[in-house]
Amino acid sequence: MDVIAHVDYAFLKRFGKNPGTMHLVEYAEITGLLAEIPTFRTSPGGSAANTARGIAWLSSEEGQALRDEVLGRPERRPSAPSAPVFNGAIGRDERGDEFASRITDAGVHAALVRKDTPTGTSVILVTPDGERTMNTFLGACRDFNVDDLDLGRLAASRVLYLTGYLWDTENQRRAANRAAEFARSDGRAITIAFDLADPFAVRRYAELLVEWIPGRVDVLFGNRDELALLTGSSCEEDCVAAAMKLAPIVVMKVGNKGCLVGHDGRYEPVPGVTVKVVDTTGAGDAFAAGFLYGRLLGASPIDCAKLANAVAARIVSVEGCTYSA
Numbered sequence: 001m002d003v004i005a006h007v008d009y010a011f012l013k014r015f016g017k018n019p020g021t022m023h024l025v026e027y028a029e030i031t032g033l034l035a036e037i038p039t040f041r042t043s044p045g046g047s048a049a050n051t052a053r054g055i056a057w058l059s060s061e062e063g064q065a066l067r068d069e070v071l072g073r074p075e076r077r078p079s080a081p082s083a084p085v086f087n088g089a090i091g092r093d094e095r096g097d098e099f100a101s102r103i104t105d106a107g108v109h110a111a112l113v114r115k116d117t118p119t120g121t122s123v124i125l126v127t128p129d130g131e132r133t134m135n136t137f138l139g140a141c142r143d144f145n146v147d148d149l150d151l152g153r154l155a156a157s158r159v160l161y162l163t164g165y166l167w168d169t170e171n172q173r174r175a176a177n178r179a180a181e182f183a184r185s186d187g188r189a190i191t192i193a194f195d196l197a198d199p200f201a202v203r204r205y206a207e208l209l210v211e212w213i214p215g216r217v218d219v220l221f222g223n224r225d226e227l228a229l230l231t232g233s234s235c236e237e238d239c240v241a242a243a244m245k246l247a248p249i250v251v252m253k254v255g256n257k258g259c260l261v262g263h264d265g266r267y268e269p270v271p272g273v274t275v276k277v278v279d280t281t282g283a284g285d286a287f288a289a290g291f292l293y294g295r296l297l298g299a300s301p302i303d304c305a306k307l308a309n310a311v312a313a314r315i316v317s318v319e320g321c322t323y324s325a
Contacts, residue, residue: 001095002045004124004281004320005037012125012133019127020280022134022198024168030137033123043320044102045122046141047163047197050282050321052084054289054311055296056107057323059083070310071294071303081296085153087111089144091119096140106323111150115140130277130316138168145171146178154182159292160190164197164226167205180216191295194247195288196222202229213246219295220247221288227252236260240267249301251308253287258309263301270305273313282321287312 012019015033034040044053057063059080086108090096096119100110120139124132154160160183166172183190194217196202202209202222206229213220220243224236227250231242236252240262243250250262258272290311294304315321 001099001119002043002122002124002281002320003034003040004043004126004279005040007037007125007127009127011036012127017125017133017135019133020131021200022122022136022165023200025135025137027118027121027137027139029135030121030123033125033135037123040123041320042098043322044099044106045124045282045321046088046120047165047195047285048161049086049088049099049103049108050285051161051289051292052086052108053103053106053321054286054315054323055081055084055293058289058293058311059107060324062324066310066314067293067297067307070307071297071299081158081293083107083109085109085111085150085157087148087150087153089113089115089140089148091115091117091140093119095119095121109153111153113144113148115143117143124281124320126279126281126319130279132279132281142169142172144175146175149175149179149182151179151182154179154190155188157190158296159193161193161195161288161292163195164201164205164209167201167208177212184216191218192216193219193288193292194221195284196220196226196230197284199223199225199229202226206230210246217247219249219251219291221251221253221284221291223253223255223284237267251291251301251305253284253312259287259305261301261305268302270302270309272309275313275317277316279319280316281319283312283316285321286315286323 120141122136166176227239233239244262252260287308290308291304294307
């Protein structure tokens with residue numbers, strides 16, 4: 001569950017937080033932060049869960065309107081993808097109950113396992129510029145393992161979406177490996193999409209990721225900093241070109257400028273959508289939802305990126321990762 005609070009820059013400095021990044025913390029620090037925050041609100045969070053909710057929302061009437069606005073109304077409307085599945089772990093607690101209930105209400109199939117560890121919680125500190133700084137207690141997430149994979153649902157899926165956060169624990173990494181192997185076994189043609197997720201994750205595991213991505217990942221997402229750390233390149237174009245040696249489709253997010261899309265041996269810029277930024281929480285997750293939804297409809301990588309930019313712009317213009325108006 002996400003706990004979202006607005007703070008000033010001095011608050012981040014007092015707690016030694018690096019703005020705009022994700023910090024892994026223990027539950028005692030979560031408690032300490034919340035003791036210093038007078039008001040906050042909660043919502044279901046987690047990177048891949050946010051993306052799943054976004055894909056479900058794009059199949060709603062409201063989401064379809066945005067899709068038609070960006071991609072146009074085809075004479076033969078493609079059928080909407082079936083409901084996405086979120087496979088994860090929650091605690092045997094009220095926060096876990098709330099998480100399961102709220103993502104189900106959002107149209108996501110909740111393939112959840114219960115653990116004795118408390119449900120993961122992320123305290124998201126939003127500064128006046130709309131930037132978010134995450135303080136995440138992984139909780140039950142840390143206990144997700146190979147045996148918790150819902151391979152039956154994965155076998156019936158068209159896309160497997162994983163994030164770099166999984167590399168922070170050995171058992172989650174093994175689960176990611178098993179899911180990727182399963183997606184490629186027995187003649188399955190499941191697209192594997194991978195989001196680098198956070199500069200800290202890439203800094204810690206760049207070597208492992210450079211070995212793991214080739215031959216597995218079809219669509220690689222990352223922002224400028226993440227792809228620079230992964231490839232060792234400096235300028236945006238060089239980062240994308242280098243990353244295309246690892247995955248056939250590379251999408252670099254460049255904030256309000258939109259993104260760069262590398263595919264078929266070339267890369268193209270796709271301009272962003274200008275909005276007033278309120279809160280960047282979930283922007284990258286929403287971007288992935290838009291891109292993957294476009295791919296499920298058979299759209300080109302550039303059209304997928306246009307839809308991704310539009311969905312991300314919608315999210316940064318409201319507080320939290322909130323899709324519905």
